[in-house]
Amino acid sequence: GxxxxxxxxxxxxxxxxxxxxxxxxxxxxxxxxxxxxxxxxxxxxxxxxxxxxxxxxxxxxxxxxxxxxxxxxxxxxxxxxxxxxxxxxxxxxxxxxxxxxxxxxxxxxxxxxxxxxxxxxxxxxxxxxxxxxPLELMISEYCPLHSLLEAGKQCGGLCRQNQYFLRDRLQLDFPIYTDQFCRLHLLNTKDLCLxxxxxxxxxxxxxxxxxxxxxxxxxxxxxxxxxxxxxxxxxxxxxxxxxxxxxxxxxxxxxxxxxxxxxxxxxxx
Structure with missing residues (x-):
């Protein structure tokens, strides 16, 4: 759940x-x-x-x-x-x-x-x-996939069709997921491992x-x-x-x- x-x-x-x-x-x-x-x-x-x-x-x-x-x-x-x-x-x-x-x-x-x-x-x-x-770094109501790739259009569910990342200035890729309420979940680029x-x-x-x-x-x-x-x-x-x-x-x-x-x-x- x-x-x-x-x-x-x-x-x-x-x-x-x-x-x-x-x-x-x-x-x-x-x-x-x-x-x-x-x-x-x-x-x-x-x-x-x-x-x-x-x-x-x-x-x-x-x-x-x-x-x-x-x-x-x-x-x-x-x-x-x-x-x-x-x-x-x-x-x-x-x-x-x-x-x-x-x-x-x-x-x-x-x-x-x-x-x-x-x-x-x-x-x-x-x-x-x-x-x-991978620990969550942030949850946001803002969806960069829809804003950047589907501007002005209805949501086409891009987040469910592929894996996406946000890349920072150090060229590190942070995985992004969306939940059932279309909230963005930004995960750490590294996995916690003890x-x-x-x-x-x-x-x-x-x-x-x-x-x-x-x-x-x-x-x-x-x-x-x-x-x-x-x-x-x-x-x-x-x-x-x-x-x-x-x-x-x-x-x-x-x-x-x-x-x-x-x-x-x-x-x-």
Whole structure:
């Protein structure tokens, strides 16, 4: 669910089938709502929340205060809060403490040391951090594809027909996607990747690792999830991580993008 960036629309039937497949494989499935839910679009996202609330999923992930309040009033589903809530400290987490809230995703702008401190004094609910994938840099109502390529014409859905990028003065290409509300999502030119540093992250207790792969293909998702699962299993058994350089090289080959460690080890500059 959530922001539909690849053109696939999550109908009730598609969600039901995904939930069934996840549960049959011993996995959990949490359904997301869009990051931005404007008042004028209530006729779209409010019924969507009501629909997903009735499905036998393992929770709902929310990205703004409005849908959080609505979910607390109208559903008993476990609630997961997205990194868009910008949790930078334990006070923010405690402000939104509620028995229905099961997990908080921390801001990707935190350093690992700051995450350790929050996990030490924060709430008992699980904390999540992003470890893999292209992070969103910006969301905009402005569509450069329509403005530049279809000026004065009706939208022809160019965004669904090809892959587009914005190129900056350093000749770096930033992927752009549009969602079901025609909002532009600008992604980082590099993928966040902590695969080679999981042994530095794992000592932080009560931490869930999130792979942000909503624009990835099935093959990319399968390979990355498998390798992260293998690496974490090795770490849990106090075994040495092998071939991590090779795996990271494969990640780059699969996506065609370079990698970054984000702010975890250097902070925000």
């Amino acid at each position: 959530g922001d539909e960036l690849t053109g696939f629309h999550w109908t009730e039937q598609a969600l039901s089938e995904a939930i069934e497949m996840a549960h049959q494989s011993g996995s959990r499935l949490v359904i997301g709502l869009p990051r931005i839910n404007r008042e004028g679009q209530r006729q779209q996202w409010e019924p969507y929340l009501q629909m997903v609330s009735k499905l036998p999923s393992d929770g709902i992930i929310l990205s703004d205060l409005g849908t959080l309040q609505l979910a607390l009033e109208e559903t008993t589903q476990p609630i997961f809060l997205n990194y868009t809530f910008n949790f930078f400290n334990s006070y923010g987490l405690k402000t939104l403490q509620n028995p229905h809230i099961r997990q908080y995703t921390l801001s990707p702008e935190l350093t690992l040391e700051q995450i350790k401190e929050i996990s030490r004094i924060g709430p008992e609910a699980r904390l999540e951090c992003l470890v893999q994938g 695969y080679g540093d999981l042994n530095r992250v794992s000592p932080v207790g009560n931490l869930v690792y999130r792979l942000e792969l909503k624009t990835a293909t099935a093959n990319q998702v399968g390979f990355m999830v498998q390798e992260y699962h293998r690496a974490l299993s090795a770490i849990n058994k106090d075994q040495q991580l092998e071939n991590d350089d090779f795996v990271i090289k494969e990640f780059k080959a699969l996506t065609g993008r370079d990698i970054t460690k984000g702010h975890y080890f250097r902070g925000v500059e």
